[in-house]
Each structure stands twice: as structure tokens, then as C-alpha cells.
Amino acid sequence: MSALDQTHDRTLTSWVTSANGHADFPIQNLPFGIFQPHGGSPRGGVAIGDEILDLREAVSLGLFEGPAREAAEAASGATLNPLMAVGAAARRALRLRLSELLAEHGAERAKVEGYATILLHQAADCTLHLPARIGDYTDFYAGINHATNVGRLFRPDNPLMPNYKYVPIGYHGRASSVRVSGGDVVRPNGQRKPASEEFPSFGPSRNLDYELELGIWIGPGNALSQPIPIAQAAEHIVGYCLLNDWSARDIQGWEYQPLGPFLAKNFHTSISPWLVTAEALAPFRSAQPARPEGDPRPMDYLWSEADQQAGALDIRLDVLLETATDRVAGRRPVRIGGSNTRELYWTPAQMVAHHASGGCNLAPGDLFGSGTISGTTTDSFGSLLEITEGGRKPLALPAGETRRFLEDGDEVIFRAHGVRDGFVSIGFGECRGRIAPAI
Known part of the structure; x- marks a missing residue:
């Protein structure tokens, strides 16, 4: 480390x-x-x-x-x-x-x-x-507050699935549509079926959203069938970036059963252009927050005392929104949310160790997404899905506009900084994307 x-x-x-x-x-x-x-x-x-x-x-x-x-x-x-x-x-x-x-x-x-x-x-x-040629992209779901908030929308009495606290949940994403920060994010088309409609329809996503994530860049890889021990997993991480896993919530709600995200996630993923090295982030290492009483201890292949003591990161995250109206009026982007990487339930090393535990070979330039990083209050949520409770409680913006989900012309901006007494603060640069109309 x-x-x-x-x-x-x-x-x-x-x-x-x-x-x-x-x-x-x-x-x-x-x-x-x-x-x-x-x-x-x-x-x-x-x-x-x-x-x-x-x-x-x-x-x-x-x-x-x-x-x-x-x-x-x-x-x-x-x-x-x-x-x-x-x-x-x-x-x-x-x-x-x-x-x-x-x-x-x-x-x-x-x-x-x-x-x-x-x-x-x-x-x-x-x-x-893009900093690298991305061979593979895996999106984890390690933000427990986000998982709980989203689960509560659909399963109020049982928001987390039984496996969540035992296994780092993830899915394989689409590397070909990962793009560097800036430029347009075209609203995707897909099948949608809200509860109010009898049959599905095909058309532009009505519920387009952002997801505030940390990107994890893989360095030296491992051979096929050879697991990466948790004690060595951190050495396989070369650095980090910001990652926006854009999500079409209405398309996802119809398509994800039973196999999970597909078109709702594969149309565009934005990352910040600079690889902030693991070495630069050494001052902002922290102990992994203690699990609540009653939560299971991670299995041995996911447990390292050194990783528990210094394997988490203490990085402040911010989400800003600039609407088309703001842009015309010359108004500055408005902060609508933000969190801290300490809210992740699993450390980056645990994600690496789990990913390789079945024998999967990781390679230099592979990219992980941490999963949406949310806190416990509305102003610390990492997606509009959470902030607006699925669109039922629109977000009021200072200039009088409201948002259930993103509208064409909206630009989402992520920023992140490591801040610690006794050290110089460092940042990641911005991760931006502006919503363009569907084709």
C-alpha cells in the first residue's frame, strides 16, 4: 500500500x-x-x-x-x-x-x-x-446508502437483498461506450413501461439520471485462474478517477429483471481525464468504517487487517448542475449533492480480490466503477433517483426550475478533493457531461 x-x-x-x-x-x-x-x-x-x-x-x-x-x-x-x-x-x-x-x-x-x-x-x-485503452469495465454496487435508498423505493420493508453484506455486488459493463469528460451525452432510446401504462413502448428515456462514482484503474493484472490475495490486491490498483455511470431509470426498470442492467447503462459512461495515482492519495487513506453491529464479518478471502486499517479513501465528492436556462442567464452551476468515499461498504482492494477470486484475469487498463456513493441525507445523495424519491418529489433549484430527472441541455459536473489537516489538498479535475436530445 x-x-x-x-x-x-x-x-x-x-x-x-x-x-x-x-x-x-x-x-x-x-x-x-x-x-x-x-x-x-x-x-x-x-x-x-x-x-x-x-x-x-x-x-x-x-x-x-x-x-x-x-x-x-x-x-x-x-x-x-x-x-x-x-x-x-x-x-x-x-x-x-x-x-x-x-x-x-x-x-x-x-x-x-x-x-x-x-x-x-x-x-x-x-x-x-481517455487515459487508457479500456479492455473491460466492471461496475460495482458498493455504496450501501445508495443501495438502501433505491431498495427502499421498491421494497420498503426489505431494501437490501440478503447477499449484499456478504459479497461485493457488481456487473460487467460496456467498455466501448466509456468516454472522457466533456461533450454531449445523447439521451438513449429504449423500451419503457411505467406502472401506469398497460404495454411497453419504445422511445427516449424519460427518467435520465447521473450516478456519482469513483473510477478505479487496474494496473498489473493476474493470470487466468489465479486469484489475487486480498493482502496484495492494493498493489494491482494504479489510480483513480471520477466516473458518471449515466442511467436511464425507466428503461432499467423494465429490462433489468432477471439479469440486471443492459441498455439503461451501456449508452454512455463518463470519466475524468486524469489518473490520480494511488501514491498521490496516500495522505487520504483511512480506516474502513466499522460495520454496524450485527453485520457479518467479511469472509477470509476479503479480510486483511492492513486493508481495514488503511484501505479506504477519504475523498470529498460534489455534484453540480447547470441547466440550459442557467447557461443563458450566465448563472454558475448549483451544487445539488455530494458525498465521501468513506461511505463505500467495500474497499477498492476488496473489489479487486473478489473480482479475481473465481479466476478472472484482470489486465492493465481495466476500469472499475465503485457504485453510486451516497451519504445518509438528501443533500449527500449521489443520484436524482434518491433525491427525488423516484421522481415523486421534484428537486427545487434556486432559480425556480425543478427536476424529477435530467432534461435536455442539463450539464452535470462532478468534482472531488482529498482534504486532510497537515497536507495539501489535491483534486481530480472535473467529470462533465451535457444531455443532448435523443436521436
């Missing part, structure tokens, strides 16, 4: 001045992504303040050696899959070297700063791409 080191020092500042005090990308973060400068080709980079460090150019300038060079070369291509495949030791060596190169008082500042026009690109002038 990632440990604290000099890269987390709160006094560390960068000669890239926009990084100092940056809400998301101070020098203590250094997330990886794939960017494309104007007139150039996609390549690996590192977010630092309002700029992006070009790893391809940094490698060509001979700024790395040893394991750090191995990782930098792996991260400098058109996808981060090669970086995800290297071991944690090389990844950590690269992080340490990047911190040294970008530090305000670094020994090589004058040399590196002299290459600034080659090494740095303004992020606003670049296009961001």
Missing part, C-alpha cells in the same frame, strides 16, 4: 507558479493523462497547475534514468496501458523524479525551467483523451 514520502510535503512548491495553491493539481498530485497539443499527436503528460508536462519531450531530453526512465517511457505514448503494466516501484521512482524536476527549490530547476517552452503546454489549449 502506498506510503507517505517527500512528495507529499506540504511545504513543497513548484516553479510552475500556477500549481501553487491550485485546487486540483499542485505539485503534491502529479496525475497522468493523455493529451494532444494543438497540431500534435496524443501523448502522455502530467498535470501541474494549469499546464501539462510533456513526458515524450522530457524523455527525449534525458531527464530520467533507471526505473524512473522505464516508467516515463511507458507513460509517454498514446495510452497509459504500458505505464499501468509496470510495477509500483518504477511508478514511485517516476513520481519522485517528477517532483524533483518541478520543485521550486529543486537542484535542477535552472536546467529544467530552461526547457519550459518545450516541456510545458497550457492545458486550456490541449485536447484530453
Whole structure:
């Protein structure tokens, strides 16, 4: 599990001045992504303040050696899959070297700063791409408050299914429709059958929703039929992002019996473009919250004392909404919900260990969704389904509009930050999507 080191020092500042005090990308973060400068080709980079460090150019300038060079070369291509495949030791060596190169008082500042026009690109002038070629995508259901809230809508007396507290529930999603933050999310068509209608009909989803999730990027994988022990599972996680698992609730309500989500989920999944490394998040590790009295202890293959003591993450999450009317009027997006990753019932390592426990082979670039992360109060819910109680109690917005579910022109924005006394706060960047009319 990632440990604290000099890269987390709160006094560390960068000669890239926009990084100092940056809400998301101070020098203590250094997330990886794939960017494309104007007139150039996609390549690996590192977010630092309002700029992006070009790893391809940094490698060509001979700024790395040893394991750090191995990782930098792996991260400098058109996808981060090669970086995800290297071991944690090389990844950590690269992080340490990047911190040294970008530090305000670094020994090589004058040399590196002299290459600034080659090494740095303004992020606003670049296009961001998916960080990796996603081979497989699995969506878990580890947010127990969300599971309880949704279950209560349909089964008031028995909201959670009997297996929920024993097994990390999940399903295989569609990797082909995962898209990077920004742009349109086209309202899907599908079969719908509300209780008020005798027969199903086909047409645009009437109950389109967002789901606030944490994305988990898999690093080194495992061989087919070889489980990943829980004590080693964290080493298979390279980093995290924000994930919006857009959901067509009316389509889902008709189609999910008996096999679960299908068209209601596979039309679009949005993720934030930057891979925030497990190493960067070391200050925001926390103990897994104690299970309520009477809940079963996880089975041995899911139990690790070290994971229970430091395997959870303490990340603050926010959901904002900008309606088309807000946009025209020049109003700022409104916060409508948010939560904390400590609300997850299962740790990321438990998700990895369970996924591989039957022999499934994970691979670098695989993506997990945590499941919707909700708190226990309306303002901490991670979906409109919960906030509006299935659409029965519309959400009142400050400018006078209301929402049962998302309308065309609405833009949903996720943000996340690790905040802890004694450390510099770091963020994930935004995960955005704007609803476009159905085709």
C-alpha cells in the first residue's frame, strides 16, 4: 500500500507558479493523462497547475534514468496501458523524479525551467483523451446508502437483498461506450413501461439520471485462474478517477429483471481525464468504517487487517448542475449533492480480490466503477433517483426550475478533493457531461 514520502510535503512548491495553491493539481498530485497539443499527436503528460508536462519531450531530453526512465517511457505514448503494466516501484521512482524536476527549490530547476517552452503546454489549449485503452469495465454496487435508498423505493420493508453484506455486488459493463469528460451525452432510446401504462413502448428515456462514482484503474493484472490475495490486491490498483455511470431509470426498470442492467447503462459512461495515482492519495487513506453491529464479518478471502486499517479513501465528492436556462442567464452551476468515499461498504482492494477470486484475469487498463456513493441525507445523495424519491418529489433549484430527472441541455459536473489537516489538498479535475436530445 502506498506510503507517505517527500512528495507529499506540504511545504513543497513548484516553479510552475500556477500549481501553487491550485485546487486540483499542485505539485503534491502529479496525475497522468493523455493529451494532444494543438497540431500534435496524443501523448502522455502530467498535470501541474494549469499546464501539462510533456513526458515524450522530457524523455527525449534525458531527464530520467533507471526505473524512473522505464516508467516515463511507458507513460509517454498514446495510452497509459504500458505505464499501468509496470510495477509500483518504477511508478514511485517516476513520481519522485517528477517532483524533483518541478520543485521550486529543486537542484535542477535552472536546467529544467530552461526547457519550459518545450516541456510545458497550457492545458486550456490541449485536447484530453481517455487515459487508457479500456479492455473491460466492471461496475460495482458498493455504496450501501445508495443501495438502501433505491431498495427502499421498491421494497420498503426489505431494501437490501440478503447477499449484499456478504459479497461485493457488481456487473460487467460496456467498455466501448466509456468516454472522457466533456461533450454531449445523447439521451438513449429504449423500451419503457411505467406502472401506469398497460404495454411497453419504445422511445427516449424519460427518467435520465447521473450516478456519482469513483473510477478505479487496474494496473498489473493476474493470470487466468489465479486469484489475487486480498493482502496484495492494493498493489494491482494504479489510480483513480471520477466516473458518471449515466442511467436511464425507466428503461432499467423494465429490462433489468432477471439479469440486471443492459441498455439503461451501456449508452454512455463518463470519466475524468486524469489518473490520480494511488501514491498521490496516500495522505487520504483511512480506516474502513466499522460495520454496524450485527453485520457479518467479511469472509477470509476479503479480510486483511492492513486493508481495514488503511484501505479506504477519504475523498470529498460534489455534484453540480447547470441547466440550459442557467447557461443563458450566465448563472454558475448549483451544487445539488455530494458525498465521501468513506461511505463505500467495500474497499477498492476488496473489489479487486473478489473480482479475481473465481479466476478472472484482470489486465492493465481495466476500469472499475465503485457504485453510486451516497451519504445518509438528501443533500449527500449521489443520484436524482434518491433525491427525488423516484421522481415523486421534484428537486427545487434556486432559480425556480425543478427536476424529477435530467432534461435536455442539463450539464452535470462532478468534482472531488482529498482534504486532510497537515497536507495539501489535491483534486481530480472535473467529470462533465451535457444531455443532448435523443436521436
